Amino acid sequence: xxxxxxxxxxxxxxxxxxxxxxxxxxxxxxxxxxxxxxxxxxxxxxxxxxxxxxxxxxxxxxxxxxxxxxxxxxxxxxxxxxxxxxxxxxxxxxxxxxxxxxxxxxxxxxxxxxxxxxxxxxxxxxxxxxxxxxxxxxxxxxxxxxxxxxxxxxxxxxxxxxxxxxxxxxxxxx
Amino acid sequence: xxxxxxxxxxxxxxxxxxxxxxxxxxxxxxxxxxxxxxxxxxxxxxxxxxxxxxxxxxxxxxxxxxxxxxxxxxxxxxxxxxxxxxxxxxxxxxxxxxxxxxxxxxxxxxxxxxxxxxxxx
Numbered sequence: 085x086x087x088x089x090x091x092x093x094x095x096x097x098x099x100x101x102x103x104x105x106x107x108x109x110x111x112x113x114x115x116x117x118x119x120x121x122x123x124x125x126x127x128x129x130x131x132x133x134x135x136x137x138x139x140x141x142x143x144x145x146x147x148x149x150x151x152x153x154x155x156x157x158x159x160x161x162x163x164x165x166x167x168x169x170x171x172x173x174x175x176x177x178x179x180x181x182x183x184x185x186x187x188x189x190x191x192x193x194x195x196x197x198x199x200x201x202x203x204x205x206x207x208x209x210x211x212x213x214x215x216x217x218x219x220x221x222x223x224x225x226x227x228x229x230x231x232x233x234x235x236x237x238x239x240x241x242x243x244x245x246x247x248x249x250x251x252x253x254x255x256x257x258x
Numbered sequence: 259x260x261x262x263x264x265x266x267x268x269x270x271x272x273x274x275x276x277x278x279x280x281x282x283x284x285x286x287x288x289x290x291x292x293x294x295x296x297x298x299x300x301x302x303x304x305x306x307x308x309x310x311x312x313x314x315x316x317x318x319x320x321x322x323x324x325x326x327x328x329x330x331x332x333x334x335x336x337x338x339x340x341x342x343x344x345x346x347x348x349x350x351x352x353x354x355x356x357x358x359x360x361x362x363x364x365x366x367x368x369x370x371x372x373x374x375x376x377x378x379x
Contacts, residue, residue: 121314123333123334124289124310124333124336125310126333127288127289127329127332127333127334127335127336128288128289128290128293128306128310130332130333131288131290131291131329131335132290132293132306135290135294141306144293144305144306144307145305145306145307146305146306146307146308147307148307150307151307151308151310151311154307154308154311155311155314157311158311158314158315158318159314
């Protein structure tokens, strides 16, 4: 079969397909393994492109998402950094939403109590958090904790559990 | 091969490992070469994207081993070859496949009736 010389556009097309696979593996498959998989895929795509053209080579690959899922199923690492980041963000958001809800309830309580002058504050586990707020009787002061040792602890916990739970469950199932 | 040359993709997926093991028993090959060998056999529906992870699975299960060989196209080729476990697996699946074909053949070779018989009361 005739060999086709690859143009920059062909190489870009191949790299796009490789990067689409990498997007799904990044943070989930150990780095060394990921590099091996992508190098092999790139090599095979170049070989295919030299035979049938880059466009056909990428088309012959089929569904790139399905391919990436197959690789993921095969080589998933013990710790999923993406899941870890997602769960820690979710934990932080949940703490903040709960903190704000507490703050508004406290402010409503201050207003309903007819308090005036000075400012009123609440805090669970002083110095540790995660919930603390301050409100003036006029309602103009608005303060709520955005970071505390408890925030860090809970977010770290979510990071560790979120990143590892899948491999723990997989081992239990096995 | 089906009469019209079209193969069921689910069936193909099921026997892909067997086909790859059989091809690797003939000679060591790299991913794209195996795809072209499958296509030359008439299995043109097999997509490259299903062959590469299947090879990874065979390697993980110890049925094939691999080595990198420099190539003219730049990136090194990853050549796969059958391991001792792979030979044993090939024999095992090969026998299972032949047994399945023998069992199904008497049913499938009969002409399909226009209408199924009704059950007796």
